Structures are given as structure tokens and as C-alpha cells.
Amino acid sequence: xxxxxLTLSLLLLVITACSKKDxxxxxxxxxxxxxxxxxxxxxxxIRPDGTIVPYPHQCSTQNDYIFFDFxxxxxxxxxxxxxxxxxxxxxxxxxxxxxxxxxxYVFDGTITEFTSQRMRIEYDxxxxxxxxxxxxxxxxxxxxxxx
Numbered sequence: 001x002x003x004x005x006l007t008l009s010l011l012l013l014v015i016t017a018c019s020k021k022d023x024x025x026x027x028x029x030x031x032x033x034x035x036x037x038x039x040x041x042x043x044x045x046i047r048p049d050g051t052i053v054p055y056p057h058q059c060s061t062q063n064d065y066i067f068f069d070f071x072x073x074x075x076x077x078x079x080x081x082x083x084x085x086x087x088x089x090x091x092x093x094x095x096x097x098x099x100x101x102x103x104x105y106v107f108d109g110t111i112t113e114f115t116s117q118r119m120r121i122e123y124d125x126x127x128x129x130x131x132x133x134x135x136x137x138x139x140x141x142x143x144x145x146x147x
Contacts, residue, residue, distance in 0.1 A: 027115045031098050033070050036111075039147035040119055041065045046141035048126045056136060065147060073100075073107050109141065119144045 029035050041063045042055040057063045059078035067074045075088040090103035098111045105127055113120035122141035129137045 029114055029116060031095060031111050031114050033068070033095055035114070035116075036068045036095070036119065037070065039065050039067050040144035041147050042142055043118075043145045044143040045136055045139055046120075046122060046143065048138050048140045050140070052143065055142070066144065073103065075106065112141075113143075117146045119146075 042057070042065060044052050045055050046052055055064070057078070058080045059082040062078045062082050062084070064075075064077045067076065071092055073090040073093050076084060077087045078084055088104075088106045090107045092102060093100055093107060094102040098114075099109075100111065100121065101108055105123070105125070109121040109123045111119060112122050120141060120143045123139070127139045129139070
């Protein structure tokens with residue numbers, strides 16, 4: 001009986017310790033090309049003053065998104081008539097810790113939050129609204145949701 005109680009106590013301790021470790025990490029994943037690979041839908045805009053507003057998708061049936069492969073990054077935007085067109089492409093990007101580099105102002109930024117379903121990219125400089133096709137205003141970063 002003592003062995004059963006001791007075994008159950010140890011099992012409970014191990015489960016509790018693992019849960020605490022996961023909570024301390026806040027669900028963040030390692031930022032690697034394997035983990036960022038895939039389609040990420042634009043979800044929210046981070047304004048220069050830090051406020052966060054919903055991203056205004058123009059097409060009612062298809063959301064704008066970026067696609068990370070292991071070498072390149074592609075950004076797909078949709079017009080109001082839902083015509084798909086590629087607006088930007090980054091050839092041969094680098095991921096240095098939490099920094100995306102080797103592209104241009106559209107892609108080069110800092111990943112400040114990264115989970116299996118959410119990624120937040122912030123820029124050192126404000127990107128003026130005249131650099132984007134959608135009328136979204138000045139941007140300091142974006143929040144993406146995994147497709």
C-alpha cells in the first residue's frame with residue numbers, strides 16, 4: 001500500500017512540475033524555420049501608438065496571408081473582387097533568433113510572440129500606409145493566425 005501511495009505521489013509531483021514549466025513558457029515555441037513554415041493569416045494591425053485593431057481584409061471570402069517556406073516568404077493579398085495577386089516576395093530570408101532579416105521593410109522585423117497558432121511581428125520603424133495596397137494606415141507590426 002505504501003508503494004502505491006508513494007508511486008501516486010511521485011506521479012502527481014511530475015505532472016505538476018511539467019504543468020508549471022509549460023505555464024512559465026506561456027506556450028511560446030522556438031522560433032525556427034520549421035516552426036514558422038506555413039500560411040499565416042493577417043489578423044490584427046499594431047499601430048505606432050501600440051493600439052491593436054482588426055486587419056481590414058478587402059475580400060469577403062479570402063483573407064490576406066503570408067506563406068513562409070524554408071527559403072522564401074510570400075505575401076498574398078486579395079482585392080475587393082477577391083482576385084488573388086502576389087504583392088511581395090522575399091528571396092532567401094534569414095531567421096536569427098527572433099529576427100527576420102535579408103528581405104525588406106515588409107518582412108524584416110522582430111517576432112515578439114510565437115505560438116503554434118499565433119505570431120506577432122513588430123518593426124523597428126513605422127511602415128507608412130502608402131507602402132501597402134490596402135488602406136490600413138501606418139503600421140508598427142502585425143499579428144498573424146496560423147491557417
